[in-house]
Amino acid sequence: MSARPAYRPAYAATDGAHLDVAEAIAKEWAAVGVRGSFLARSIDTGEQLGFDVDEAVPLASVVKVPLALVALDRIATGELDAARPVRVDPATSSVGSTGLAAFRHPAAVAVGDLLLLMLTVSDNASADALFDLVPVADVDARLRSWGCSGIRVRHRLNRMYECAAGAAGNDFSLAQEVAIRDDHSGRHAIETLDPACANLGTVTALVDLLQRVWRDEIAHPDATAELRRLMGLQVFTQRLASELRADTLRVSGKTGTFLHLRHEIGVVEAESGHRVAMAALTRSDRRANLAPDIDLAIGIGARHAFEALRR
Amino acid sequence: MDLLAHLEAYVAAVDEASFSRAADRLGIAQPLLSRRIRTLEEHFGGLLFDRSRRQVTTTDFGVLLLPYAQDVLDRAHRLRHMARSARQSAVRAVGVPADCGPAALARVIRAGAEHGTTLGVHELPPEDRAAGLTDGSLAYALVRVPPEAAALRVPLGLASAPPPNTPDGAHPAPAGARPGPRGRTVHLEDLRPRRGRGATYARRAALPILITAEDQVPYARERLSRAADRAGLPEGLVRPAGPMATALAETLANRVTLLCAEPFARRHGANWAPLGDVSLHRGYDPGVTRRQPGVSDVPDWLVALLAAAVGAAPTMSGTAQSDAAGGNAPTRLAARG
Numbered sequence: 001m002s003a004r005p006a007y008r009p010a011y012a013a014t015d016g017a018h019l020d021v022a023e024a025i026a027k028e029w030a031a032v033g034v035r036g037s038f039l040a041r042s043i044d045t046g047e048q049l050g051f052d053v054d055e056a057v058p059l060a061s062v063v064k065v066p067l068a069l070v071a072l073d074r075i076a077t078g079e080l081d082a083a084r085p086v087r088v089d090p091a092t093s094s095v096g097s098t099g100l101a102a103f104r105h106p107a108a109v110a111v112g113d114l115l116l117l118m119l120t121v122s123d124n125a126s127a128d129a130l131f132d133l134v135p136v137a138d139v140d141a142r143l144r145s146w147g148c149s150g151i152r153v154r155h156r157l158n159r160m161y162e163c164a165a166g167a168a169g170n171d172f173s174l175a176q177e178v179a180i181r182d183d184h185s186g187r188h189a190i191e192t193l194d195p196a197c198a199n200l201g202t203v204t205a206l207v208d209l210l211q212r213v214w215r216d217e218i219a220h221p222d223a224t225a226e227l228r229r230l231m232g233l234q235v236f237t238q239r240l241a242s243e244l245r246a247d248t249l250r251v252s253g254k255t256g257t258f259l260h261l262r263h264e265i266g267v268v269e270a271e272s273g274h275r276v277a278m279a280a281l282t283r284s285d286r287r288a289n290l291a292p293d294i295d296l297a298i299g300i301g302a303r304h305a306f307e308a309l310r311r
Numbered sequence: 312m313d314l315l316a317h318l319e320a321y322v323a324a325v326d327e328a329s330f331s332r333a334a335d336r337l338g339i340a341q342p343l344l345s346r347r348i349r350t351l352e353e354h355f356g357g358l359l360f361d362r363s364r365r366q367v368t369t370t371d372f373g374v375l376l377l378p379y380a381q382d383v384l385d386r387a388h389r390l391r392h393m394a395r396s397a398r399q400s401a402v403r404a405v406g407v408p409a410d411c412g413p414a415a416l417a418r419v420i421r422a423g424a425e426h427g428t429t430l431g432v433h434e435l436p437p438e439d440r441a442a443g444l445t446d447g448s449l450a451y452a453l454v455r456v457p458p459e460a461a462a463l464r465v466p467l468g469l470a471s472a473p474p475p476n477t478p479d480g481a482h483p484a485p486a487g488a489r490p491g492p493r494g495r496t497v498h499l500e501d502l503r504p505r506r507g508r509g510a511t512y513a514r515r516a517a518l519p520i521l522i523t524a525e526d527q528v529p530y531a532r533e534r535l536s537r538a539a540d541r542a543g544l545p546e547g548l549v550r551p552a553g554p555m556a557t558a559l560a561e562t563l564a565n566r567v568t569l570l571c572a573e574p575f576a577r578r579h580g581a582n583w584a585p586l587g588d589v590s591l592h593r594g595y596d597p598g599v600t601r602r603q604p605g606v607s608d609v610p611d612w613l614v615a616l617l618a619a620a621v622g623a624a625p626t627m628s629g630t631a632q633s634d635a636a637g638g639n640a641p642t643r644l645a646a647r648g
Binding site for chain 1: 647
């Protein structure tokens, strides 16, 4: 109900037809009140389309992908044992609604299975158990040594819960309200939404990462293969995959959702051999926990981009 | 000394030629009357009555002063009368919402006359009614407050076009015509667009919901937009109504729905169904200005008539369950998926 300056994304596309598609996706997003950045790139031809591709955005659970790659690389090089059991106690583990974070009794889970839980059901407790083994600073340093300059890892997953609860005292609606207000004022009461403190990424950096993982051009090949396998097992299909659900297509992805942020990165692979890596990092003013039309708009964009780039 | 009371005692005693009859006429005890006359005699420095005989008589001094005393009493009486009639002829402004029925407002004005108060009704948006009480330009007004704390609660619902196959369907029923059946309770999440393209559901988008100025008060607008967000309604489905005639015309033409109270919808021949979430209904408190002397509480008869004019529900002292932030498990604050 309030008038804001029209959202004008900066487009990036390899040719005019792709530019049209990028514009159509941005328009579709604007119609449901989504702002954000998007990039889709054909893994083999490098053709791409998107907009606002260099905007750094708090990553939410998308950060679990670079964390997984660093942990898997340590496993592949023998520094970490995938079979090593890790004890996770609900009394001290991270907050979340899935996986070990939802457990009510202590459990011992192998490192390799922490990776599975973290990537398939976005388990925060598994992610932070992995951060115990591979500290935040080590993950960040490893990414820089790989030349992933557009991705910053600065805090554990539970930090997001702590900051949101600290600002809003366990009131989800209030926390969301604060997040949306701060987006417009630029002053962030929730530190994990502040670009100066948050885990950050740009769609360009994330698509670069996916492209290198799918082409075995980063880390140990065993690590990239396992990351591809685990991302293919993600259970969430409401977002990037929502318009790409067919037996002839495979979507390997990782979602990220925190307050008003709704992200997903992933790779769409067809039986025909076409492979397209994508990243959608969005925010909106919608004060709702569930916004299926926003998820669907991201999915519609993903399908549009895949169909344009596979030719 | 209350000069007027003392002069009254004196004049009554002259008229009645008896202290006891004069006291009866004035409705006071005779010793009080006698004392007043004595005080007056001391004040004027001479006896007004000759008490030496069995029958009290007026002295020459008493006869001389009588017309002057009568004159003072007459003028005092006229002064009081003047004050009363001036008070009665002053128009007291009453601020009401813009969607009240004319007949109901006429009853307010007529009842005012019966109670010796001239009322003028003013249709104003909510913020102007509150401002009018503050600056004293309104004597009374209905002030918007959240419904759960309100003295008067007005159910809000959606007005929609009458079905085309009703007897009067071709042209919407005139005011006062038999009301259509009350629609089923509206739950906002039921208005979400359906995703399927199957044969069962025509893939029809929900009609926009227009909001009138009466519901543009900040707290109400805020609640509604949040409720719409949480119910998963598409962006922009809830939006401000422009001019009322246009909004009604679009409603009756089945292009939009209009958020309003039931009497308003019925008056214009629209169907109406209440909103299930009572925290989105209207609440009113009868307010009174502090800037006008002689205006204190809102009279009960006025409250009752104003309640009828805005379509307030029979008082339910129940609590509006405002579970706007329901299901607030801490896990929702964490990163999810």
